Amino acid sequence: ALLLTGVTVWSLYDEVYGMRPWKGYQQSYVQRFDRYLRRLQKRGFKSEKEVKDSAEYQRLDAEAKAARAEVQPQLDEKDRRVNVINAQLDAISDAFQNRRGHITVAAYKIETSTEKDKKKLRDEVAEMKNEKSVIQMPADDGSNRTVRTEFNFDQLQAKYVGLKDEKGRVLAEKGELLKPSSDLEKQRDEYLKNNVTEATAQQVRLVRNGLEKFDFGLKQINVNGDEVVDRCESCHLGIRSPVTITASDMMPAGRGRASRPDALARAFVSHPDKELLQIHDPEKFGCSSCHWGNGRASTSVEKAHGENAFWIHPLFKKENTEAGCNQCHSADRVLQGAPVLTEGKDMFYQRGCVGCHRYEGFDREADALTNTRQAVTQLEDQVTANEHEAKVARADSATTRSDEEAQRLLAHAESLIVTNSQIEARIDQLNTQSSSTRSPATSCRIRRRSGRT
Numbered sequence: 001a002l003l004l005t006g007v008t009v010w011s012l013y014d015e016v017y018g019m020r021p022w023k024g025y026q027q028s029y030v031q032r033f034d035r036y037l038r039r040l041q042k043r044g045f046k047s048e049k050e051v052k053d054s055a056e057y058q059r060l061d062a063e064a065k066a067a068r069a070e071v072q073p074q075l076d077e078k079d080r081r082v083n084v085i086n087a088q089l090d091a092i093s094d095a096f097q098n099r100r101g102h103i104t105v106a107a108y109k110i111e112t113s114t115e116k117d118k119k120k121l122r123d124e125v126a127e128m129k130n131e132k133s134v135i136q137m138p139a140d141d142g143s144n145r146t147v148r149t150e151f152n153f154d155q156l157q158a159k160y161v162g163l164k165d166e167k168g169r170v171l172a173e174k175g176e177l178l179k180p181s182s183d184l185e186k187q188r189d190e191y192l193k194n195n196v197t198e199a200t201a202q203q204v205r206l207v208r209n210g211l212e213k214f215d216f217g218l219k220q221i222n223v224n225g226d227e228v229v230d231r232c233e234s235c236h237l238g239i240r241s242p243v244t245i246t247a248s249d250m251m252p253a254g255r256g257r258a259s260r261p262d263a264l265a266r267a268f269v270s271h272p273d274k275e276l277l278q279i280h281d282p283e284k285f286g287c288s289s290c291h292w293g294n295g296r297a298s299t300s301v302e303k304a305h306g307e308n309a310f311w312i313h314p315l316f317k318k319e320n321t322e323a324g325c326n327q328c329h330s331a332d333r334v335l336q337g338a339p340v341l342t343e344g345k346d347m348f349y350q351r352g353c354v355g356c357h358r359y360e361g362f363d364r365e366a367d368a369l370t371n372t373r374q375a376v377t378q379l380e381d382q383v384t385a386n387e388h389e390a391k392v393a394r395a396d397s398a399t400t401r402s403d404e405e406a407q408r409l410l411a412h413a414e415s416l417i418v419t420n421s422q423i424e425a426r427i428d429q430l431n432t433q434s435s436s437t438r439s440p441a442t443s444c445r446i447r448r449r450s451g452r453t
Helices: 002-018 022-043 046-053 055-112 115-130 153-195 201-212 263-267 274-279 318-329 339-350 368-399 403-437
Strands: 133-138 146-151 221-223 228-230
Touching: 022 201, 022 263, 046 055, 046 153, 055 115, 055 133, 055 146, 055 153, 115 153, 133 153, 146 153, 318 339, 368 403
Parallel strands: none
Antiparallel strands: 133 146, 221 228
């Protein structure tokens, strides 16, 4: 009996916890993330307010509001007309659809009846079409007044189709009126998005609401039906979080800021490059297709990362993460977001390896300008990323508690500015090289952004 009791207890424990370690991970994630979000709310969202108070944001906001105010009278008139059309459609829709249904049934009977009955049925259809329907039509002026109107079926159909066409035309005209102000509003919102260096109050509020309704369970992605099954997000829960999460943000309660993040804190972080997730949607690509590992396994870290002896595709180590990119991008000479892989291809080419060791799909582009254009695009994107990272570093230096950390962040921001100067020089060099190799037949424009600071 004692042995049976022991086995039963062990079986229950193994079923609930031993085979499902992600349950404890998810509970820890919710507790730690909620604590971090509460800290953000308590601290306030100064960065967003500062950007909205800036002269550039105020200018963009004023232009957007002015553009909207300029067309607002016309928009109001379009809205009034749409409301009238909707009211008139509501008044005639039931009558039109009922009449059309009866006539359609009668027309079908004509097709399926004998020649003897067809004339009688045609007369019935003609009678139905000529029958008058009395409709209390809302007045065109938008008032509550109605006008008693009689329609036969053809008139009713023409009125219904005409109102539908007019509604579509009015809405299209409204869209054209809104386009200038919508473009300015989009430009204003993009400026806010690119210059805010921390989460917004709305993001934090929505994420906290989501945590209150958190669904504890296995998180699974099915790619191509069931060809690839990934359960990575059962543990790596912060990967797609709209609020950026770092390991230090998810440290357990009671640990000082000087402590090193534990394994769970490192597992709960956001993806380091959200732009990659936008062009490689996890719902379409999964996780293990890029990072390898055993996406199905969920009973232990060792099995999930494919580090046991029975899995031939273990998770790429941190220093080799970009190796997964080469599975699809082996033919790309310059790959944005994969500097180590690009540097490796540069060495392979510059050291002369390509002379003897031909690699299928590598360096087969006939036009050298394509490589230059790709390189310039990557460098321009790097300049933009460095500018944003420098802003983040300056903002973080103002809130850090340690003078040493503040100095380190400021030094990092300055180094990024210096790096951008070097990148700009490299862009100029590439443009010069492309100019010397271009011919009138093969000339192409190499994009260059201006206004860098």
